Amino acid sequence: MHLVRKEPAQRRIGPMIVVLVIISVASLILASGLGPVSVAPVTSFRILLSRMPVIGSLAGEGWEQLEENIILGLRLPRVCLGMVVGASLSVCGVTMQALVRNSLADPFILGVSSGASAFATLGMLFGAFSFLGTYSLSISAFLGAAVTIIFVYSISRIRGRMDITQLLLSGVAVSMIMDGVTSIITLSAPNALGLHNAEFWMSGSLAGARWAYLGLPFLVLIICIAVLLANHRGLDLLLLGDESAVSLGVNVRRLQKLLVLLASLLAGVTIAVSGSIGFVGLMVPHFTRLLVGGSHRRVLPVAALLGGILVVWVDVAARLIIAPEELPVGILTAVIGGPIFIWMLRKSRKGA
Numbered sequence: 001m002h003l004v005r006k007e008p009a010q011r012r013i014g015p016m017i018v019v020l021v022i023i024s025v026a027s028l029i030l031a032s033g034l035g036p037v038s039v040a041p042v043t044s045f046r047i048l049l050s051r052m053p054v055i056g057s058l059a060g061e062g063w064e065q066l067e068e069n070i071i072l073g074l075r076l077p078r079v080c081l082g083m084v085v086g087a088s089l090s091v092c093g094v095t096m097q098a099l100v101r102n103s104l105a106d107p108f109i110l111g112v113s114s115g116a117s118a119f120a121t122l123g124m125l126f127g128a129f130s131f132l133g134t135y136s137l138s139i140s141a142f143l144g145a146a147v148t149i150i151f152v153y154s155i156s157r158i159r160g161r162m163d164i165t166q167l168l169l170s171g172v173a174v175s176m177i178m179d180g181v182t183s184i185i186t187l188s189a190p191n192a193l194g195l196h197n198a199e200f201w202m203s204g205s206l207a208g209a210r211w212a213y214l215g216l217p218f219l220v221l222i223i224c225i226a227v228l229l230a231n232h233r234g235l236d237l238l239l240l241g242d243e244s245a246v247s248l249g250v251n252v253r254r255l256q257k258l259l260v261l262l263a264s265l266l267a268g269v270t271i272a273v274s275g276s277i278g279f280v281g282l283m284v285p286h287f288t289r290l291l292v293g294g295s296h297r298r299v300l301p302v303a304a305l306l307g308g309i310l311v312v313w314v315d316v317a318a319r320l321i322i323a324p325e326e327l328p329v330g331i332l333t334a335v336i337g338g339p340i341f342i343w344m345l346r347k348s349r350k351g352a
Contacts, residue, residue: 013298016291020305024083027312031082032075034316036324039067039075047071078209082315083308084217085206085274090288090307091225092266093281094299098235099259100167103289106282107145107267110171113278114178115148116141116271121182121198125189138216142268148174149264153256161242204277204330206315213273220269221304224262228300231255235296277330279337280307286341 029048033039039047043063048071049055089107096105096112107113120141123129129140152174156167182202189195200207228235234255237245242252288303314333319326 013292013302017301017305020302020309024305024309027309028076028079028083031079031312031316032071035070035075035319037070039071043067044071048076077211077214078206078315079312080214081209081217081273082206082312084214084221085270085277086280086284086307086309086311087304088217088221088224088266088270088307089277089280089311090284090303091221091228091300092263092270093285094288094296094303095224095228095259095263095266096281097285098238098296099256099263100164101239101241102164102168103286104282105168105171106279107263108175108276108278108281109168111148111152111173111175111178112145112263112267113271113276114175114182116145116268117202117276118178118182118185119144119147120272121185121202124198124201125185125194135216138269138272141272142264144178145268145271146261146264148178149260153260200328201275202330203328204275204333205318205326205328206274206311207326209273217269217273220265224266225300225304227258227262229297231258232296232300236294239294275328275330277311277333279333279341280311283337283341284310 029045030041032048033041033044046060047063047068049058051072092112093106096107096110097103099105100110119129120137123136123140129136129143132139152167152170156163156170158166186195186198186202189198234245234250237248237250238252238255240248245252245255284307285299285303288299288306292298292302311329311333314336315329318329318332321327
């Protein structure tokens with residue numbers, strides 16, 4: 001009887017997830033106290049502990065009401081939203097890369113983010129989707145993402161099969177078109193304040209985070225991760241090519257349509273609450289595969305945790321660098337993520 005030796009990535013995935021969860025919780029506590037008005041980490045922990053059921057009494061007292069308002073009313077919802085946004089963008093990146101079988105794919109390259117931004121900006125500046133009610137921004141961003149990715153997916157099919165090169169080129173072209181449409185919309189803004197708010201939002205920001213904004217993105221994230229994990233074998237086989245996947249029992253067309261829907265949901269809902277935060281969906285999945293290998297059963301949870309941690313700390317930097325003013329998060333993710341991603345590419349090439 002021969003025992004199957006586990007790969008290193010398989011052996012360390014459990015402890016790695018535990019460590020990342022601990023880092024995530026620590027990030028929530030520490031990041032909640034950092035900003036133009038800082039709150040000590042111990043005080044932040046006690047304030048958060050005081051709101052825990054059963055064990056809340058252990059926190060005691062001794063902090064000011066202002067500190068509690070800052071932590072619970074301003075910082076904590078922002079940090080939690082950063083976790084959800086980072087996780088969603090990372091999972092969306094994993095989804096897009098599986099769909100096109102290319103590690104350079106992300107929501108921006110295929111035009112999904114540009115489409116979501118165009119529709120959302122139209123709704124913000126002109127109220128085009130106000131009839132949709134409370135979730136008009138989220139629904140309009142989802143519609144923009146869905147319309148864009150369906151269009152790109154449709155024109156990239158040759159003789160009933162998706163051509164990867166055609167898909168990437170179509171995505172770049174459609175992305176440029178939607179960026180042009182967004183520019184036309186912003187230039188036609190009815191007032192300067194609306195234009196400023198739209199420009200800041202398109203650069204990516206968590207400044208307007210509220211507890212009410214967390215429900216829908218978090219629910220979409222959980223549902224999408226659950227569906228993707230349930231189809232992890234199909235995602236792995238999809239990377240081998242359509243013919244190989246079909247021969248191994250995968251319904252490729254159904255799976256591709258499912259991935260289009262999930263990517264649209266993740267991109268649309270996320271962009272609606274945070275604007276366009278680039279590079280997370282490209283960099284985090286690539287770095288995750290260097291850590292745990294290519295199996296989507298391992299990549300999905302690790303990428304979600306890493307993406308959340310990354311966005312939280314980039315947001316901390318965004319509000320500290322030029323405090324009391326703050327930078328858009330999307331600018332920092334591009335400035336920081338670009339060089340890191342280039343370094344990882346060079347390192348992986350040397351190791352090949």
